[in-house]
Amino acid sequence: MRNSIVWRLGLIFCLLFFYSDMGFAEEKKLTALEIMKRVDEANMTMDQTSTVTMHLIDELGSRRKVETYRLHKHYGGKDGFDSKSIFFTEFPPDAKGIGFLIWDYAIEEKPDDLWLYLPALRSVRRMTTRGQHDAFMGSDLTFADMGDRRLDEDDHHIFFDGMCRQLKEPCYVIESVPKEQDSPYGKKRFFISKKDEIARKIEFYDRNMNPLKIQLIIWQRIEDILVWKRSEIINVQTRHRTIFEISGVKINAGLRDALFTDRTLVRGKPS
Numbered sequence: 110m111r112n113s114i115v116w117r118l119g120l121i122f123c124l125l126f127f128y129s130d131m132g133f134a135e136e137k138k139l140t141a142l143e144i145m146k147r148v149d150e151a152n153m154t155m156d157q158t159s160t161v162t163m164h165l166i167d168e169l170g171s172r173r174k175v176e177t178y179r180l181h182k183h184y185g186g187k188d189g190f191d192s193k194s195i196f197f198t199e200f201p202p203d204a205k206g207i208g209f210l211i212w213d214y215a216i217e218e219k220p221d222d223l224w225l226y227l228p229a230l231r232s233v234r235r236m237t238t239r240g241q242h243d244a245f246m247g248s249d250l251t252f253a254d255m256g257d258r259r260l261d262e263d264d265h266h267i268f269f270d271g272m273c274r275q276l277k278e279p280c281y282v283i284e285s286v287p288k289e290q291d292s293p294y295g296k297k298r299f300f301i302s303k304k305d306e307i308a309r310k311i312e313f314y315d316r317n318m319n320p321l322k323i324q325l326i327i328w329q330r331i332e333d334i335l336v337w338k339r340s341e342i343i344n345v346q347t348r349h350r351t352i353f354e355i356s357g358v359k360i361n362a363g364l365r366d367a368l369f370t371d372r373t374l375v376r377g378k379p380s
Contacts, residue, residue, distance in 0.1 A: 141265035141283050144301060149260070151306040152328075152335045156182040156364040159336075160357045161196070163248050168348035175246045176200035178378050182364050183257075184215070191215040192257045193369035197378040198246070208374040209245075211256040223252055226374035233371045242293045248351040249322055249342035251293065263287050268298060275310060279303045294321070307335055320345050331358050 158180050165173040177196045184190035191213040198207040206228035213221050223236045241253040269282035281301045287294055295318045300310035311324040322344040329338035340353040368379060 141267045141281075142260060144267070144281050144283055144306075145260050145265055145285070145299070147306045148299070148301055148308055153183060154181075154334055154336070154360045156180070156360070156362055157336065158357075158359045158362060158364070159355050162354045162356070163246060164352040164354070165247050166350050166352070173247070174200060175204070175248075177246070180364055180368060180379075182366075182369060186215040189214055189216050189219075191259060194256060195369055195373060196255075199378070204246075206377060208377070209252070209255075210369065210371060210374055211252070212369070213257045213259070215259065217259070217261050221253065221256055223256075224371050224374060226371070231375070233374055239291065242291075248353075249344050249349060250324075250351065250353075262289065263297075273300055276300055276302060280309075292316075305335065315346075322346075329355075329358075332360055334360055336360070 158178070161177045161179050163175040163177075165175065176199045178199055179194065179196050181192060181194045183192045193213070194209075194211045196209040198204045206226075208226035210224040210226075211221060212223075220238045221241065223241050224233050225236055226233045236252070242251050244250070245252050245255050263285040265283055265285050267281060268284040269280075271279065273280040273282070280303055281299075283299045283301060284296055285299065286296045293315070295314045295316045297314070298312040299308045300312075301308050305328070307326075307328055309326055309328075311326075313321045313324070315321045322342055324340060324342045326337060327339040328335045330336075336358055337353065337355045339355070341350060342353075343350040367373075373379070
């Protein structure tokens with residue numbers, strides 16, 4: 110009788126170990142692209158408004174503040190769009206009214222569109238693809254970085270899977286190599302929390318595969334959706350850094366398509 114009980118307990122233990130191991134193996138089978146898709150879905154909202162405050166800090170410690178109001182809408186492929194974003198500069202006073210409009214396409218090989226509005230000239234200028242790699246308002250992110258990048262624009266692979274010392278938690282490290290030849294980056298490394306399926310750190314490398322900049326992201330949960338709260342970008346080559354602070358976030362407010370046009374840039378921030 111006792112041997113029977115011991116045998117059954119041993120069998121139960123083996124089965125538990127087997128299924129536990131199967132679950133772990135299933136997790137390991139995720140491809141890099143599947144992991145990146147989960148990251149996209151983890152912080153996806155229909156639309157979002159927020160105030161984006163940037164603190165620009167040079168290598169000597171001098172600071173400059175730029176504040177913008179941002180509207181963002183996710184399309185998920187509808188009408189060929191991935192997302193649209195519009196920014197209105199509110200501070201400093203001499204930049205007030207400057208606006209940016211970004212259309213991110215869901216169509217492969219179709220470059221994003223970006224427009225710049227200069228109130229002093231009362232004119233909207235469409236930026237070239239090369240111009241989209243310029244610094245956004247003097248920050249350490251480019252105009253292209255401020256939009257949504259399609260997953261098919263990069264080749265992805267798993268660089269590391271395990272306990273990340275930098276995050277102090279289990280994570281994936283995904284390397285993404287851009288397919289386009291004119292990208293300012295040779296690759297990016299995304300440090301993705303397995304718990305929340307969000308990127309907490311991004312490493313950028315230049316075309317020569319030298320470290321270029323590091324981005325650290327702190328997230329906040331609003332209505333069960335994870336959105337940025339604070340992000341710091343450090344350019345390791347120039348020693349310049351930018352701190353982004355996100356406040357006044359409102360999600361899924363039902364933003365109209367008509368807001369994301371060059372006419373809105375000229376009219377200014379919606380009331």
